[in-house]
Amino acid sequence: MLPKLKPVLFFFCINLFCSLKCLAQEKIYFEPKSASGGKQSDFVSCNGIVVFETTAASKFDKYSRIIPTKKFFVVCDYSAKKILVFDKNGRFIKKFGNKLDFGRLAYNAEKDRLEMVIQNKTYRLTNKDNAQILEDYQNPKNLKYYRKYFIELADTLNFLVHKQKIVHSDILNPIPYIDGMHFVNQVTVDHNFAKKEDYELKIYRGDSLLKQYFKYDKKKDNRYIFERVSVSVTPAAKVDTRWVTHPYDYGIYALQKDSLYKVYDFVLPVDRAIPLDFFAREFQNTTERSNYLRQNRKLVKQFDVYNLSGRYLNFTMQSMVYERQQFIYDTKFKTFYNYEKIVPDSLTYYLPVCKNLAFNDGPQIYARISADDALKIFEDHKKDNVQYPSLLENYFKTATADTNPILINFNFRN
Template sequence: MRTCLFYPPLLLYCLLIPAFGQSQVQKIYLHPKATGSEKQSKFVDSIRLIPLEIKEDIELTAYNSIDVTKDYFLIKDYTGKRILLYSKNGKFIKKISYKKLGESFYPLYDEYGERVVFFGNNKNYSLTSRDRLKIMLDWSNPRNKKYFKKYTIDLNDTSFTIKKEIPDENDIIHAYHYYDDLYWRGQIITSELYKDSLDYEFKIYKNNKLVKGFFPYNHINETRFLNTEESVDVNKTDTPYIHFITRPFYDTIYKMINDSLFPAYQLVLPLENSLPPSFFIKPSKNKTERDNFKRNNGWMFQQVQNFYETPRFIYFSVGYLSHYESYIYQKQNNITYKIKNIKPDSSQYNLQVLGDYGVSRKGNRFYKTQKAGDLLTFFTGNKKVPVPKELESFLKSNPHATTPVIVEFKLKNE
């Protein structure tokens, strides 16, 4: 990555950012027990229930997630290895099975290309982490493409056919669209295979060339990244060209405006969740030692993820070394709540819409799937609560308990 050596002011800027402005960033305190339970209606409003067209062979399984595309709701059923496609008004469009692709292929919605991408290893080859790194370092070699397979579904083509494609550079080096004609890369790896020791945790590319790098580290033997693979987390905001960036093992949340970076928040952790100073200066001997450290210190901090800000609240998750927890921070009172302590109430049909998994966001709205049986149970036991008009005919048709319904909601702004 010698390209960046032509920009010494940038390197100095990256080195000084953690120190500069620390007194200006707002602190988010994560108390040992957070707070007690609260009603979900304190945080959530604008709930809209979207019934989906009933089909006999479609049920909502335990392991699923939803993406909201330009024109469709896309439910990914990981158990059945299929995609359920619906229009925005709930009309069933198509069921797409991807079982034949193999075990290592999972659907990823590419918003920039308006397509679904499946990218994984060619099962005819068994690659080690070292093998994959060698391929990344020689990504332009046409022979290396045989180790991977790629399939796509063009969401602008109403046949919704799974088509085979040739993997490109961005697939192999894990680069993703940032904005306009820029791409970002945030994978962090150390290895003696690298010839140049300088790399950056977060990099921006244009036309396959590095244009900016942030947070320099030693690509060969950086202590905190030895015997592991990490990545920065990049989250869109409701405003174009503004993102939030978080780093592994670092408690500062950065705001990115276009390609300029500023520290915005700092997560203040309880001592029991904080990494010891030795973690940053004492290298692990091998992967086994590193894995043992993670298992024995499962509640130590790893990274802030899925950071989303509104005028009143911040919704975010924390990845610990072996655990995962989601939170809501209330700005006015400087209080952080654990999502699992937030309870649904009858004003929102007793639906648990906040959670650690299965919730996606499109702009300022959140989406999750819900079983029709949960709604049937609620309205049967709460006769005085009026059924929303959009649900009347759906519930009267007596759908199966596992029939999917989509819940749309927002975080309160007032």
């Protein structure tokens, strides 16, 4: 029987080789100045509109964070310190008081609830205290420094704020992931840490560390000293996949469950790429580092990827001083497009949905357009005889500059 296993083993090895080959990285030469433009409708199509009800109670700041949940859009208005709940059609449901302490707020999709971890105000922690707590986060004595609350979104009759028992992993500021996992993506450099080695991205199940990636020196790493940064982990077209990028690395990685591999490797022109001497520098203080960043403001620090299409890779290019440019990479024709050169047209109601991509709700993609921007666009194109959907047309007729923003549901063409 053993000789018969040889063909099976051979084909297994061939399949494994092919699978690994599919995961091999692609080197892409990217000159930002050469990126093209085009009509917006060549890239996307608009599918629907969400008009948020605007009342004295439901009004929110145009910069508010919008979180899609199973049944609702939850709006976190950080300026007014309040949480608003709307249904998926924009009807106002509930307001959670003013001056709310958000702390570290995240949506737990598996439990369908908002979770907030805040510091216990009874204690005033120093940088040294925080460093010691992070390194010894499983010590039960450290739980007293935090409080945890949640809002049960499945309980539509009450929407009460509940106090929850803090657990050790909450101290690390975990972000809910899939299959009961969570990841920690904050990068902190502080001489108060006792240990030197740490990793920028760590994946846990409960308190059990599964995988960790991107090693750094958390006591004095030159890249991150005097700065607080994080690894970017964003949705992909596949439900079980996330795009991962991190500062000072032009690689685009894919995370599948707890496995990470590089998919693309961007190669930038010399005048935009970070020189090797940056990694050898030792900044003595914040001023010295800030001066270096300002003098080299055109250098590219990081890419943030948003890809919810099988064909187009949407990404933001961030400079050393946080200036941002948005691009699309057409993986089919190996072409780059600059969002600034993509022109909204009548088929997309002249609304700049590409530039205003806000979030995704599973496979659904949403752009957020503020009322004042929408009204200006409407005035600018009154003579163009655009065929607006009735909901959008009514919004143009009734909205003022203080009206809540709208969401445009759209998808990228493949």
